[in-house]
Amino acid sequence: MELVLSNFDLYLSAFRLTIGLFLVSAVGSLLLGTLLAAMRVGPIAFMSKAATVYITVVRNTPLLIIFVFVIIGLPKLGILFRSVEELGISSFFFRACLALTLYTSTFVAEAIRSGINAVPLGQAEAARAIGLTFGGTMTQVVLPQAFRATVPPLASVFIALLKNTSVAYAFGILEATARMKYFTNISGNDLPIFLIFAAGYVVLVEIISFGANRLERRWRVAR
Amino acid sequence: MRLTRTKAAVAGLGLALSLVACGDAGDDESAGVDVEVQEDAGSEFDDGTRMKELADSGEVIIGVKFDQPGIGFKGATDDMPVGFDPELGKVLAASLGIAPEDITWTETISDNREPFLQSGEVDLVLASYSITDERRAVVGQAGPYYVTGQQLLVASDSDIDSLDDVKGTEVCSVTGSTSLENIEAEGATPRGFDTYSECVDQVLSGAVDAMTTDGAILLGYAAEHPDELKVVVEPFSEERYGVGYSLDHPEMCQWIVDTLTAAQEDGTWEEAFAATLGASGVETPEPPAMDECPAA
Numbered sequence A: 001m002e003l004v005l006s007n008f009d010l011y012l013s014a015f016r017l018t019i020g021l022f023l024v025s026a027v028g029s030l031l032l033g034t035l036l037a038a039m040r041v042g043p044i045a046f047m048s049k050a051a052t053v054y055i056t057v058v059r060n061t062p063l064l065i066i067f068v069f070v071i072i073g074l075p076k077l078g079i080l081f082r083s084v085e086e087l088g089i090s091s092f093f094f095r096a097c098l099a100l101t102l103y104t105s106t107f108v109a110e111a112i113r114s115g116i117n118a119v120p121l122g123q124a125e126a127a128r129a130i131g132l133t134f135g136g137t138m139t140q141v142v143l144p145q146a147f148r149a150t151v152p153p154l155a156s157v158f159i160a161l162l163k164n165t166s167v168a169y170a171f172g173i174l175e176a177t178a179r180m181k182y183f184t185n186i187s188g189n190d191l192p193i194f195l196i197f198a199a200g201y202v203v204l205v206e207i208i209s210f211g212a213n214r215l216e217r218r219w220r221v222a223r
Numbered sequence B: 001m002r003l004t005r006t007k008a009a010v011a012g013l014g015l016a017l018s019l020v021a022c023g024d025a026g027d028d029e030s031a032g033v034d035v036e037v038q039e040d041a042g043s044e045f046d047d048g049t050r051m052k053e054l055a056d057s058g059e060v061i062i063g064v065k066f067d068q069p070g071i072g073f074k075g076a077t078d079d080m081p082v083g084f085d086p087e088l089g090k091v092l093a094a095s096l097g098i099a100p101e102d103i104t105w106t107e108t109i110s111d112n113r114e115p116f117l118q119s120g121e122v123d124l125v126l127a128s129y130s131i132t133d134e135r136r137a138v139v140g141q142a143g144p145y146y147v148t149g150q151q152l153l154v155a156s157d158s159d160i161d162s163l164d165d166v167k168g169t170e171v172c173s174v175t176g177s178t179s180l181e182n183i184e185a186e187g188a189t190p191r192g193f194d195t196y197s198e199c200v201d202q203v204l205s206g207a208v209d210a211m212t213t214d215g216a217i218l219l220g221y222a223a224e225h226p227d228e229l230k231v232v233v234e235p236f237s238e239e240r241y242g243v244g245y246s247l248d249h250p251e252m253c254q255w256i257v258d259t260l261t262a263a264q265e266d267g268t269w270e271e272a273f274a275a276t277l278g279a280s281g282v283e284t285p286e287p288p289a290m291d292e293c294p295a296a
Helices: A002-006 A008-041 A045-059 A063-076 A082-087 A091-118 A121-129 A134-170 A176-186 A191-222 B002-029 B050-057 B084-095 B113-118 B133-138 B178-185 B196-205 B215-224 B252-265 B268-275
Strands: B060-064 B103-107 B140-148 B150-155 B170-174 B189-193 B210-214 B229-232 B239-245
Touching: A002 A008, A002 A176, A002 A191, A008 A045, A008 A091, A008 A134, A008 A176, A008 A191, A045 A091, A063 A091, A063 A134, A063 B196, A082 A091, A091 A134, A121 A134, A134 A176, A134 A191, A134 B189, A176 A191, A176 B178, B050 B252, B060 B084, B060 B113, B084 B103, B084 B239, B084 B252, B084 B268, B113 B133, B113 B239, B133 B140, B140 B215, B140 B252, B150 B178, B150 B196, B150 B215, B170 B178, B170 B196, B178 B189, B178 B210, B189 B196, B196 B210, B196 B215, B196 B229, B210 B215, B215 B229, B239 B252, B252 B268
Parallel strands: B060 B103, B170 B189, B170 B210
Antiparallel strands: B140 B239, B150 B210, B150 B229
């Protein structure tokens, strides 16, 4: 316990990295997930099929396998994403976010699709009737309503994403779980260290739940 | 049709050749030390000691690493682990009158060595197990039977040749290991992985600049890829490998020390080293002097 408290800067920097992984992957998977959901419900059969195949394959693959593929597999093919290092981002961080985004976007896409299905068909028909294109129908009419219905399931997806960032501990990222292993290796008494790191995750998850609750309440009034 | 037949023949030939190659490798690996199994070992030990119990039962469970070439390595299809640690495990078992084929080998990773000893899941641990005060507070560690130090494994064409060069580079090792902690203190970005083999892959593919851990382990990997990898930098830490035993049986310490000292004196220790770690071309070092056992 004293070990962690006297090295609290290491604890904080580890959780900063956890939060960094979470935020970048959350934004990435929200964008990719929305695109996938739009493709899936869209009118172009080929894109709809492609999105379905992607979601089926990736969602049914364990996250660990996706990490192995991106962080151990791709470098063997010479794909290291070295170009991101010019932007000051480490290649490992980028690839960890990529793995998390590829995985989480499938869950986001399905959550959004459930939201889209919750929007009455008449809304889309009315949008088409006043001459909006598919893109216009989606962005102006369907998606804004769909996102509202999507808040509770998306909150679950993002809470899972936050906890999933811990998989990166075995793939070269010194985030909270890896830092916990660092402390338990030095100390003989693991339990207090485990608890103080668990507390960090609990706080972060509570923040996401709280944010989701507020968002839900605010948008409910507007509907 | 003829083309497919030719292809099949070539494939068959390739398969046959690879099988032959496998057979050869297997033969090489079985060359370890020949231990002399003590007969009627039970009578050598006092009643009530753990050694007596083990000798009478004729079985012992030894925890070793399965993923460190030269130290303790077991391929997916191997029956027994090979390496310096298993060889010394055989020596210890032989003094209990237990033949190598009667030893049960269990994989112990860095995280579970103490719990396995405490719960009695294994009787002994020989798994590149560095002696530290923190560990000695929870389990017994007899030894050191081998002393090594942390070094760096880099690609053959790497510019890193002193410890100062690692500042600002990415260096991988096993997550939560002392080696990773040390290299972080040297100013490198630590890249933790689950196993050493994944780490070596990262060096081979160029994703990290170097890998760091005990020199003994690195030498094993360098020997596997002599053209691509090399070990650099003088050892910058001291790791003293000990034999782990449970604090419930403090009498085991003296027996381990006596047995291994005897093995050092009669040349079995050197033989074991030459057959395993020595295969990567390093000279057999002087066996280290062992610590006194704590008063039981």
